[in-house]
Amino acid sequence: MVTVMGWISIILFTLLVKGKSEEQACKLIGQTGYLEFSKDGDLIIGGIFSLDSTQVKMDYGYQAHPSIFCSGLNPRELLFARAVIFTVEEINKNSNLLNGVTLGYRLYNGCEGDSPIRAAIEAVTAGESCSKRVQALIGHSSSGVSKDINRIVGVLDIPLISHLSTCACLSDKRIYPTFFRTVPSDKFQISALVQLMKHFGWQWVGIIHSVEIYATDAAAEFIKQGKAEGICVEYVISFDMYDTKIEHKVTEKLKASTSSVVLLYMSLFYMRVLFKMVDVNNLPRKQWIGSESWISQVDLASVGSKNILHGAMGFALPKSIIPGLVEFLLSLKVSDEPESVMIKAFWESFFDCSFSPSNTTKLCTGDEDLRTISSAYTNTELRSVRNVYTAVYSIAHALNALLQCENGFNPTTGKHCVNKTDVQPKQVLEHLKLVNFTVLDGNKVSFDENGDTVAQYDLLNWQYKEDDSVKVINIGHYDNSLPEGQRFRFTPNTTIVWALNGTEPPKSVCRDACPAGSRKAIKKQAPVCCFDCFECPEGGISNETDSSDCFECTVEFWPNEKKDKCIPKPTEFLSFTEIMGTVLTAFCCFGVFLSVLIFIIFLVNRETPIVRANNSELSFLLLLSLKLCFLCSLTFIGRPSDWSCMLRHTAFGITFVLCISCILGKTIVVLMAFRATLPSSNVMKWFGPTQQRLSVLGFTLIQVVICTLWLTINPPFPKRNVQSFKDKIILECALGSPIGFWAVLGYIGLLAMLCFILAFLARKLPDSFNEAKFITFSMVIFCAVWITFIPAYVSSPGKATVAVEIFAILASTFGLLICIFVPKCYIIIFKPEQNSKKHIKSKMQSKGI
Template identity: 85%
Template structure:
């Protein structure tokens, strides 16, 4: 807070100085002398670079003002400063750009945030009457410093172009109105990182971030965008230089984590320090994803343990070779900057020598060759150098547009022409918004409304070789100028190396995707990615992984085994091909065969007493009706149709009434025959053959009438039963009129009970007329079967309902056939001596009849 207030005071004080008479020279109160490199020109541009990495302050025990001095030379920043000088000289030699106007420069050095801000103040206030101040400012590399600088230069309408400040916060034009950058905002880098993780399905990641604006804002944006794409963060480790236990914290957190992917979002200096402190041999293997700040720095491989970054991946600025820059950098001599103390300090650092005689170090001659050393200064392939180059060219193109003049007017602005001595920072600011040019073999440079340049990245992959050296291979590209969906692409025919020594991308999810046939449910006790999976309920499907809901199949469809699609429900009915249908058919055929066989036996022996005893005509009619009963059961088997549904119930009802009518007639004959043996009895005259036929016909016609009414009013019809079973359709016959159905059964039941009562009354007749006993027994079976049939019929599901009905028909029919005819067939075949008039008379005489 104190630093902010001090900064505001400086700004207000500077503005106060500016508001005074222009005849009064501008002067900066406080420490000055941050200018390091300069060259006069018609128009001056400035630059702020941290040639020293840090500042040390001594308080002098309150006996004097605290003193401070810069430490730790930063060769990369020297490269940036020299790149500005190279570009300015190249532009001044270009006859097509700024013709007749020369650019000059003032490059300032600062170490520590306070010195850098004061260097910026010096840049914008230096010069007599403030008229020769810089028209634009290049820098800084740090987002935090760039924010502070723009708070100063923004009030003066001086444009600032940063080559390395990537914080998305700097895009806010309300706070930083004059800020531009030739490096993409972290907003684009974060978008690219999120798309990368989405492409490989990495939904569960850990983050290690540094204590700086770059990392804090970048990680916050990553978490925000990642959440929108279904990416969750397992942990965030905050790395601060003052944390002495950081090694243990990082190792323990990585060992305890379940995520396979770790995003290391740090600036280069923090990353170097981290890998120096952390023992890579103790780290579990993880897929490291790096931020743009460090992913292209191959020298990091020498800091950690062997292969710790094997397979690391991340986005970096595109690499471009600037023609002539390397020769310019390597040609630096002390004579080029004879008054620069900083160049001498760098020279001593490069060659490990000293310009002051010493017993411990070699004496510098000043003729050493920079080609013999390896340093960040000589690394002109550094990807961010291009940003410095394009920043200077952007200012040059903006000034060139201001100085255009045709017929007294500027063709771009339509205003009066401006001379090189009248160029103002605000004019440069407005023209920077309009620049659109290409450099370095077609690289397009322009700025959007937020001062952002076109975002382009290379996707890099670290691949270690057998000798422990590392190749950083470009495996893909990201270009924000392309349409959505085409911005991220992989390079064809490139091999990707993964950190976990596998041929496939590592898997990093908190929970595997819910398979088809299940739904995803949020677990409120865990992150969004740690969801629960529940199998779809009965009748529901999901045909996509991670589906949030299950869909219910329509009534005629049912889920397949995987529950990923609805298929037509299988239809079920009692068919001839299935085992149960086949068995019942066999019994039906056997019953028909047995009926025919008995019929033949009776026909052959129709003149014998046992066949003639109880009206052979009724016996033959009964055998015929029993045969029809067996056959009618076959109408219940097979796919229901309109005709089969009407036929099965009516045929069953009529044939059974015919059968019971014949039995009833035989029972009455037995009773009448017994009455006929009594003196003066005239019973048989009233129930002779004609009356028997008429009774059978009458009883049967009643059932026929009931069936006709049933079929006329509301007949049975085929239906699809979808209620008994959820997963299949039962094809069955609806009764139509339930009254008609139960009337048919009830009439059969009334006749059966009447027959049973009459047979029961005749059960004790003499043995010569013992057919009544068999009729009684058959009626007991018949009634028992059909009484048991009713609850079984009601409770049996699906095709078993039909099977129960067929079983009842067969059981009752077999009962009648066996009880009434088998004993007689036994006597006819095996006891022929009992099938004679003599035998019958002898029995009657022995009984006293």
């Protein structure tokens, strides 16, 4: 860096001195002679290419100036230089462009180190001859070198157009004000690579990049853009071939990594070294994703063993056809550049011959055919060469626009016309920003405010065939000028080959996506792609993968089994179709049948003593009320409605009061009948049939009044109970007024207790058929059932509450029916001899009554 800054200071000082005195001789300090190809013209285009790849410095101590020599021929750079020559000649033949003005060129060789900088200085100062300076420069292929060159030429307002420098850093116009490029910035390539990985779901990748400036910056940009799209980087290896431990680092990382996809961002030279290393160490196969600098270079197939690059994928510059260029390049002869030592050196390298007689190599004739060899120079795909072609045309169009003149003014800028002899680089710079033309292959060329051109790439896929040949297939295209979402597309009817699975894209994630029904939890101190998955809690759902949270269903909905959507909760009520409802209905029907059967038996035998005893009218009314009790339990079964909710509770309350009132009347009759047998007792006249009917009616009317008030003030109503169960809705009848419900139940309980007490007192009275004992026993069952009902009713959930209530109704009703009437039916049917006046009188006499 010190040397570069030193040269910058020298050139600026030289120019300042020249500017102060036009008579002062022009002289460059330091080594010159980097010019390789030149042709004179009215306007000059310069170019800097690394025709040699290695710089050798000869240090003579303090006896002489150190000398710099270049070695290691670079055929691809010769291709670029020859493309400039072809394009300039094509433009000079075009009468529609720069009509009457000829272009010339000066192409310099700058291998590495300080050489490109020295070559640039020589170009902008016109060398030792101090002839016409270049109006614009083309080059360099390296982003790092282009940065250094632009720091020099930017001060002089000389535009520099690079055909291959992709570092995004060069788009900063504050630092590189005169830099342009016909190759897309790495920022666009990184965007394309991120979209590619997003398309295939590769969220967990490794990066190996060279230590070159363009690769280092590109890796940082990929990490930045990838993070925004949810792509995580498992590891980053800065590949320095001069690092003695680099092989160990690469080997250990690739063996230990869990990612299947590796982004290789480095130049072709570094790639050769890396793949040899991968081959020698027999490292695990990965899905290689390449940068444009190497992905299209088929000669890489010769590195390492077969299939090492099988399935590799990456973006390359678009392939194009430039008419006449291939013929021009391949028709090169030494005689075309007789003074060029460089062409002879390349020729000897291409054909393994020598222009000097030698016993070890054959003699070069200079007429060998380049079509017979395979080299980077003879590569006819012309991907990056198109950028050189476009760069020359961009300068030509800028010059053409600058030299236009209408009525003494330039139609583009409105300034005074400029003569070809007065053209200044700054003017070229201004018009270069405005160029907008279409090249022969149909692509439009223009520069944005950062000096970048439209980004277009071909997506390539390496495919090895059975005959050991390799094909690099174009499987897609990326165009940054299109709207977002349409920029990336695959070529129809093309087959993609993958490195790991052959026909299926590899899977490369740190953690599989959390399925719907679970949530994602980020791990502390871990990349966002490495997370935990937890099942949604009860009542929660997530309806998409990788959901960061679960959502509660609303009160009337509940998650399905997968917990990925809310479904309506099932509604539940005691129905006639389910087993419990069917069984209870069957018992209800049996109870009604039994009541009707007993009613018929009593009706047939209504004149017998056992039926007439204790008021047969009350017995028939009691049987009717018991039948109604059985029937009222049916109102508790089925879907609750407004009418059913009001009916079930009122019908239950009134029928049971009617039933208990009848039993209470029968109990009082037993007591009164005993009192009536005493001498001078007329108690029966106070509780005769009329009074019995009125007592039953009175007791029942009280319940009717209670039910009427309940229904009027706050009646029962159907309710969707969502609190008792989380996963279902209970359709039930809300009590409306709890006071009304417990008043109805309490009144029944009060009558039952009164009846029980009276029956208990009369249990040993010598009645004819011991009815008081049966009533007492029936009331014990009745009270036991309903006392047990209260805690069971309160604690039973859902439809079990209704089932408990029905069971209590049926149990108590059956208890009354069986205890009071079945013994009498037994006598009527099986012991008819006991159902006679004679038997009754003999029984009473035996008891001394």
